[in-house]
Amino acid sequence: MRIIPPTIADYNERALAAHTRRFEFLAAGLDAASVPLAADSDPGAAGLDALLDRLMAFQVAIPSWALGAGGTRFGRFGQTGEPRNLEEKIEDVGLLHTLNRSSGAISLHIPWDIPDDAARIRTLADSFGLVFDAMNSNTFQDPQYKYGSLQHVDKSVRKKAIEHNKEVIRYGQALGSKCLSVWLADGSNFPGQLNFREAFQNTLESLRDIYTNIPEDWKLLLEYKPFEPNFYSTTVADWGQSLLYISKLGPKAFTLVDLGHHLHGTNIEQIVALLLMEGRLGGFHFNDSKYSDDDLTVGSIKPYQLFLIFCELVQGTDHTPDISLMIDASHNVKDPLEDLLQSVEAIMIAYTQALLVDWNRLRLARESNDVVAAQETLQDAFRRDVRPLVAEARYRAGGALDPLAVYRGESVRKGLTTERGSGGRATGL
Numbered sequence: 001m002r003i004i005p006p007t008i009a010d011y012n013e014r015a016l017a018a019h020t021r022r023f024e025f026l027a028a029g030l031d032a033a034s035v036p037l038a039a040d041s042d043p044g045a046a047g048l049d050a051l052l053d054r055l056m057a058f059q060v061a062i063p064s065w066a067l068g069a070g071g072t073r074f075g076r077f078g079q080t081g082e083p084r085n086l087e088e089k090i091e092d093v094g095l096l097h098t099l100n101r102s103s104g105a106i107s108l109h110i111p112w113d114i115p116d117d118a119a120r121i122r123t124l125a126d127s128f129g130l131v132f133d134a135m136n137s138n139t140f141q142d143p144q145y146k147y148g149s150l151q152h153v154d155k156s157v158r159k160k161a162i163e164h165n166k167e168v169i170r171y172g173q174a175l176g177s178k179c180l181s182v183w184l185a186d187g188s189n190f191p192g193q194l195n196f197r198e199a200f201q202n203t204l205e206s207l208r209d210i211y212t213n214i215p216e217d218w219k220l221l222l223e224y225k226p227f228e229p230n231f232y233s234t235t236v237a238d239w240g241q242s243l244l245y246i247s248k249l250g251p252k253a254f255t256l257v258d259l260g261h262h263l264h265g266t267n268i269e270q271i272v273a274l275l276l277m278e279g280r281l282g283g284f285h286f287n288d289s290k291y292s293d294d295d296l297t298v299g300s301i302k303p304y305q306l307f308l309i310f311c312e313l314v315q316g317t318d319h320t321p322d323i324s325l326m327i328d329a330s331h332n333v334k335d336p337l338e339d340l341l342q343s344v345e346a347i348m349i350a351y352t353q354a355l356l357v358d359w360n361r362l363r364l365a366r367e368s369n370d371v372v373a374a375q376e377t378l379q380d381a382f383r384r385d386v387r388p389l390v391a392e393a394r395y396r397a398g399g400a401l402d403p404l405a406v407y408r409g410e411s412v413r414k415g416l417t418t419e420r421g422s423g424g425r426a427t428g429l
């Protein structure tokens with residue numbers, strides 16, 4: 001199912017007058033305060049236009065495993081019209097991108113989404129304006145990985161996991177990806193089960209073997225997670241451990257931060273700041289959580305944390321560091337495509353708010369230890385309703401002023417169900 005530009009234009013036309021009122025009101029306020037971003041933007045662009053250009057250029061990758069219903073340990077409630085193969089997953093991401101113009105990349109997971117005919121898959125993705133973001137390997141499902149993969153005490157199991165990662169790189173090269181993303185379930189459930197030092201050394205040796213196969217213009221991203229599926233120790237448990245591995249690997253290795261992979265109360269924005277400072281932040285997995293790795297819709301629980309993370313991302317000399325940004329969420333009770341539209345919108349809002357922080361005022365407040373002014377400065381930006389700016393950027397890029405309204409108005413899920421049936425199940429966990 002495709003949504004064609006004239007359909008979007010129809011919806012936009014009906015919403016335009018109300019949108020223009022809201023946008024012009026907000027823009028007038030921004031002019032008065034002068035958009036802080038203007039200082040280091042393209043000199044030819046006015047402040048507001050430069051801001052909108054940044055929003056239009058900003059893209060978030062959609063993972064191929066997020067297009068069907070997720071599940072819990074207790075049950076899974078399937079979604080009708082789920083994509084039955086990689087082609088249909090690409091069509092779904094294409095649909096999202098057509099609506100919001102900010103979902104222009106797809107991230108594949110091997111072996112769930114093997115591109116048998118890479119040339120054909122690339123052509124299909126290209127027809128939607130999609131590129132291939134990070135390739136994700138999987139060394140946690142095969143029965144041989146019961147006691148770990150890259151850390152395994154048996155060299156033949158380590159070898160199998162290494163070869164799998166090399167295969168994922170080859171698939172990625174055929175698709176034009178530039179990045180291998182590694183998350184390991186390796187660890188232990190009980191004290192005594194694992195020799196921590198040997199597990200680390202085995203993992204490092206395995207990663208080194210994989211690293212020698214990383215092409216020159218590629219990155220290797222190493223994701224960390226404190227617990228689950230193992231509940232006593234995890235072999236890449238936190239950002240310090242990830243940084244330790246990648247520092248030993250070389251300049252093409254980077255840490256990946258998944259928002260759900262932290263213990264309660266962890267200051268994620270500080271981790272982001274330090275990894276950026278060291279030039280070792282390579283990727284991001286966006287989601288939200290109340291308790292742990294809940295994989296809920298981005299911005300649904302802790303939008304202020306998301307904003308503070310974007311404040312770190314946009315600070316410094318480079319507003320758009322070359323990092324891989326992806327949503328990594330699971331949809332148990334929502335239509336996955338609606339959930340993804342909400343997640344991308346939340347990311348765009350946090351990004352816009354961060355761009356609107358008065359960084360000069362914040363610096364002065366910090367330098368004079370004016371704690372109140374520092375907090376006020378950040379919250380001035382956070383409490384601003386920037387949705388008309390995000391909508392305007394989407395509109396200028398050819399997308400829908402209100403993507404969800406078009407999605408629902410066009411009964412997309414019903415259309416997908418008619419096309420694909422109601423019994424299908426997308427590959428994934």
Ligand SMILES: [Mn+2]
Nearest residue numbers: 223258285328
């Ligand atoms: Mn993740």
